[in-house]
Amino acid sequence: MIALSLAEIADITGGRPHDIPDPAVRTGGPVVIDSRQVEPGSLFAAFEGEHVDGHDYAERAVAAGAVAVLAARPVGVPAIVVPDVEKALGALARTVVERLGTDVVALTGSAGKTSTKDLIAQVLQHHAPTVWTPGSLNNEIGLPLTALKATEDTRHLVLEMGARGIGHIAYLTGLTPPRIGLVLNVGTAHIGEFGGREAIAQAKGELVEALPAEAEGGVAVLNADDLLVRAMSARTKARTVLFGEAEDADVRATEVRMTPAGQPSFTLHTPTGCSDVTLRLYGEHHVSNALAAAAVAHVLGMPVEEIATALSGAGTLSRWRMEVTEREDGVTIVNDAYNANPESMRAALRALVAMGEAGKADGGRTWAVLGPMAELGDASLAEHDAVGRLAVRLNVSRLVAVGGREASWLQLGAYNEGSWGEESVLVSDAQAAVDLLRSELRPGDVVLVKASRSVGLERVALALLEREGGVADR
Template sequence: MIAFTAMEIADITQGFLIGDPSIVPTGVITDSREATHGSLYVAKPGEHVDGHDFVDAAFEGGAVLVLAERRVTDADGRPYPAVVVDDAVLAMGHLAAEAVRRIRSEREQRGEPFTVIGITGSAGKTTTKDLLAGVLSTFGATVAPQGSFNGEVGVPLTVFTADNETRFLIIEMGATGLGHIKYLADMVKPDVGVLLMVGSAHAGEFGGVANIARTKGELLEALSTLGTAVINLDDPKVATLRSRTTAKVVGFTASGSPGEDVQARNVVISSHGHPEFDLFFPGTGPSVRVESRLIGGHQVTNLLAAATAAFSVGIPAAAIASSLSFQLPASRWRMERTERPDGVTILNDAFNANPESVNAALHTLARLGQGRRTWAVLGGMLELGDCSVREHIAVGNQVARLRINRLLVVGHEARSIYSAALQEGFLHDQCWFLETAEEAYELLHGELLSGDLILFKSSKQLGLRYLGDRIATARRADYSIWSQGS
């Protein structure tokens, strides 16, 4: 972390300092349980809890300063060392912006490059971030978000883990409304902006897909004329946004169309579901081979995006292909495959869900499940607005058309999937609707057989990823139950 004194923090955030101005925190946390010696604890109000209620715990854990929205005292009425601001989250953003500015300035003075790469899109951000970090980390100190830290809190927390030795800073940028990407981009000033896709995730919150496109385009608008925009030419909505930037544009495509773009040629999906292709970079000679260890044809987009971003900052083609071929999934619940000793295979892709990602997951299930009995365990796709029922019906239709053998729909948000599947010809002994994950667990406990392939997919808030974990780690004593049958 870049070193700031308490007085500097107060000046940067326009806050009021209480306590010793020379205190220098060594890290930033928003969860009091993560406090260690030297922590700056950000006491942000939450939807369900107020961080100010945990200041005591943070200081007991080693915190030395609190960024708060009101004065806080210990049990004896003595004030804790604090910087008091109007909005703790906005103050985090101001501090993160200054941290980026100082890192860039320090490295420029030393004659050393520093590159900030922003990644946004309706799906694939975390996987692309992980892949890109894997490539870049062998060429310089690389900082990337933990998990899916991509919002107004997560982005500053990522920035605070960087320091003057950081060569590459990768920022994942999520949004639920107009202006959100602009806010994050203004904070970190990206040199490279990666735009993956414009889908229907959060369409209800945005007020429609057109507003999603406008918001994702904010990343391109934030780039300077010296920057680079990396865009997915296979998504028509993304391709039309190239006019919104003055930066250099580098496109990527798997469509096979000729052009001076980064291309995935001769794409095939192996029998294990791994995408393989020839990776072509314009102006670099012959293609290089990528044989990915990720699962699903939709991963080609993520692999191409990471490859193009790495290429744009000067990483050699052979090194990019080698790294992409070596990497396993780095974040949980993204097409995470588990082989149980009894022969049941679990695909846990339930970190999140939108119509595009559900469609991709179902196609992967159908492809991998040839010759096996396949299960789709599906929950709702949230934040789709007025198109929610229509999109859930489309999923039910798709499950039937792909000839998935069994469908288990969990939670009232997804009931339209169940109804649509029945109308498409699913029989009642092949298709179930249950309200809770516990009921779903009990049903699977009695129905799964050796050799079954089962997919879990839902929006994160509905928690089907945890049901997938339970099924994947079922007690060995249960295997005899699941292994019976023909």
């Protein structure tokens, strides 16, 4: 974070200094909410969680080097006491971003947000110093914490924005007003909470509504291949830039093809020219993510050749998102267990099949180890059934459904589609899946592990790698 005196922070947040001998003392480190992450000069924000109260760690944070605590009550060490720590953190983030004048790029969508954010960050780093959301810290706490990492030399600030209801994104854009807003897609993630795709589109479109007008530099980057996203152009005063495979897209892909390893290759077209791209990521769904990143980079003035080079060199920055590791015995583990929704499940299954083609000559098989998808509401049975059926239609060799009711729906969908015998199986938990896989995997097999984050199915992938010892990513 930029250096601010404790008096300035108190003024910005509407707080009251407490036990602060010298209000002129300045911060010089990051703002953190975990006392274990404190560095000299940090500001420690104390949140009251469901199981842990950050105020109990205030003394430890100051002892570790924090200059003060942003707190809801006096804590016996230097503190700025505020009515609401979350709102105070947001006010601090907004002030810092406004003072820096950093270009804020915000993105949202039902699927692919984190992978696309990571691509944008890696591309823009070729252009100028860039700060971006780590992992999926895209809510009312994670977003300001990311914004507060910006310093005087930060040129681009890339912020992922999540939503679980109407008004969430509008609130986030109020904390860090974006100049460029990217909407990837409108799918069925969290449809149980929203009630339908139209409501999801309403929520995601809050991003483009928050953009400045075209005359003030506002740009809405929209997916031309998603009709609900394309229609958002009518909800913004900003300039619209379309990306996708549609012929009228400003940034588009042609000659899309897959490498033998299952990595997409295509020709990237922008208004300034075209260049070839071969991604290091796995799965054709990353073409759309790459085009979104390219569109943002184009808006920010990067030439097409530089964009293509950066995309071709970009990798996976966030854990458990299509992490591909080949074991010493020739078995490939694809850990995509961070989260799941119907769209990302379908994309991952198609990626699995494409990757499996490379091992078929050696007798390799494809394994889909799938768990429940959360927050689908009344659509849950139909969506799980559809994923099970798709696994059969794509000719996935083995489906292992892990868990209870929702997993049984996955397995039933596969069974009703014609997956009998040992082609699909329902197991009770992650350990049962590990035991099954350890007894049956053979060289050339490719194993996809995917479920909603709450399921913790990454344990399957990690156990399979720990046993054999993984080597570098493919």
